[in-house]
Amino acid sequence: MTNSNDIKVSEELRDIQGGAIGFFKDHERFLFINCADAVTGKAFLTELEPTLANGLEVRRFNEAFSENRRHNGDPDALQSTWVNILISRTGLAFIGAPGLETFPDEFAAGMGARNALIGDVGTSDPSTWQAPFTGGAEPHAVIILAGDNLADLDARRTKIEEMLARHGVTIIGRQDGDARPAPFGGHEHFGFKDGVSQPAIEKFTKSGKGGTIPPGDVFIGYPDSEGNISGQPVSTPPPAPTPYNPTPVPPQPQPLPDWTRNGSFVVLRKLRQDVGGFNTSMANAAPGIGLTPDQLAAKAFGRWPSGAPMEQVSDCPVTGNPALTDPSIEAPAILDAKNINAFDFTDDPDGNNVPRGSHIRKMNPRKDVLPDGDTSDKHRLVRRGIAYGPEFTPGEPAYGQTVPDNQDRGLLFINYQASIARFFEFVQSHWANREDFQQPGDGKDPIISQDTPDGPFNVPGHGQVNFARWVTTVGGGYFFAPSLSGLRTLTK
Ligand code: HEM
Known part of the structure; x- marks a missing residue:
């Protein structure tokens, strides 16, 4: 395993699948697949592996793209189409991946079975999930195609589909992800700029606009923020349960197998957003606590739809109250990377x-x-998700028991980490879903606590509101993104 000082970043990046570095494309196509048997599954992976985008090419492309946009302002001048694969526990078992018994419990259980912990209950219960996640089922694997240009993306998808057919691999589900059209590009469906605070991965991605985390928080085989090497056994005993942390993450009992090095665990969630319900809730609740609907919505997120902070920023102070009026109106530079x-x-x-x-x-x-x-x-999360579904039309029928396709919209939440228990599950269950985090009365995360229909949310200085839920989990799974060398080992 690797010491942080010995990391030859380019070599490692060449081995890592590029999705963890961040495709940041306007269009993504997801193919959920099941293999017929281990032999044909491995034959497919063997043919697919050389075509997968690695972290180095993705990073270099992203840097060139940003440079080009700064100098020429032409976002279409540089384009690419990338392909990656994520494999579930079921898929790894199916192809006989060695050492699976050393994988963490949450991965072995799968997202559906972890529903009580992460709050997927009631209308988000796995029994209500869409295919191919019906009842909490996981496909063997997900192929992610990401591109700037729809024609190129479609052509690449056709090639992959031909490859799948040749190997007898079945497509059991499809999902499109698309950035919202201008002028809402980069905004999620409730209207807020997304992807504003993203940690850089030390040495692996360019220092970004949201702090830096060590590579071992994302990839297997590196020093992490707990002072351990990700994927290696931890010698210290697990902490005793406390009211704050009643379910400490069990220590890794044995090393993960060598083929997992440079791999990453991936959480994929299809989160449906009820935009009409969100707007109605804001309109109904805001007057009762002396706010406008827009102010209350910003308080629920903690930022303005532009992405602007609601706190004073020392290099960009504003005369107005940034918690009540978007400060970027007075000081547009607050949206710059160094201020936001x-x-x-x-x-x-x-x-x-x-x-x-x-x-x-x-x-x-x-x-x-x-x-x-x-x-x-x-517990910083590396997010790589994308919006899905059509634009909201004011006046469209409210969501009922079933939601027509032409109103089904939301976020394909995707994040990469070295431990799903320590990152996604921890923040979802210990922080978002708890009314007493950080302090009793703070209330639940108004956006992502899918576990109650009337979650309390405290707006200090104004009062408490009880919000309906507008985000519902309609599918998802836990996956592993093996490195390219890891894939070659798996297919031997
Ligand atoms: C439909 C569901 C969701 C919506 C609409 C949403 C939207 C947003 C928006 C608008 C922001 C602020 C801008 C930014 O920093 O990117 C944000 C930040 C963030 N979201 Fe979400 N999100 C959703 C689901 C989730 C989930 C499921 C998680 C993880 C459990 C999550 C984790 C985060 C994190 C870590 C940040 C950055 C916080 C920071 O560093 O300031 N989000 N989200």
Whole structure:
């Protein structure tokens, strides 16, 4: 396993699948597949592997793209189409992957079986999930195609489909992901700019606009933020359960097999967003606590739809109250990379600007002091998701028991990590879904706590509202993104 000082980044990046680095494309196509048997499954993977995008080419392309946009302003001048594959526990078992018994419990169980912990109950219960995730089922694998140009993307998909057919691999589901059209590109369906705070992966991605995390928080085989090497056994005993952390993550008992090095665990969730319901909730609840619907919606996220912070930013101070009026109107430079994340809540301990229950403060409490000596930095999420579904039309029928395809929209949430228990599951169950995180009365994350129909949300200085749920889990699974060398080992 690798010491951080010995990392030859280019070599490692050449081995890593590029999706973890970030495709950041406007269009993605997902093919959910099942193999007929191990032999044909391996034959397919053998043919697919040389065509997969690695981290180095994706990183170089992204850098060239940004450079080109800065100098020429032409986003279409550089285009690419990338392909990656994620494999589920079922898929790995099916092709006889060695050492699966050393994989963590949550991965072995799968997302559907972890529903009580992560709050997929009621209308988000796996029994309600769409194919191919029906009842919590997981496909053997997911092929992700990502591209700038739809014609190129379709051509590449056709080639992959021919390859699948040749090997007798069945497509059991399809999903399209598309950035919203201009002027909403980069915004999720409730209207807020997404992907604003993203941690850079030390040495592997360019330093970004949301802090830096060690490679072992994302990839197997590297030092992580707990001081361990990801995928290696931990010598210290697990901490005793506490009220803050009643379910400590069991230590890795044995090393993960060598073929997992440079791989990453991936959470994929199809989260449906009820835009009409969200708008109605804001309109109904805001007047009762002396806010406008737009202000309440911003308080629920902890940012303005533009992405602007609701805190004062020292290099871009504004005369108005940034918690009540979007500060980018007065100071557009607040949206620049160096300013947009230049706040850490130390000036806002009570949440008068950004409620402690808001989505971004739940997901990244920054410098807030957490129980048990825990810190926000140990649970940063590397998000690589994309929006799906058609645009919302004002006046369209409210969501009922069933949602027609032409109204089905939301977020394909995707994140990469070295441990699903320590990253996705921890923040979803211990932070988002808990009314008493950080403090009793803060309320649940109003955006992603899918477990109750009337979650309380506290807006300090204004009052408490009880929100309906507008985000429903309609499918998802836990996957592993093996490295390219790992895939070659698996297919031997
Ligand atoms: C439909 C569901 C969701 C919507 C509409 C949504 C939307 C947003 C928006 C608008 C932001 C602020 C901009 C940014 O920093 O990217 C954000 C931040 C974030 N979201 Fe979500 N999100 C959703 C689901 C999730 C889920 C399921 C998780 C993980 C459990 C998550 C984790 C995060 C994290 C880690 C941040 C960055 C926090 C920070 O560092 O400030 N989101 N999300």
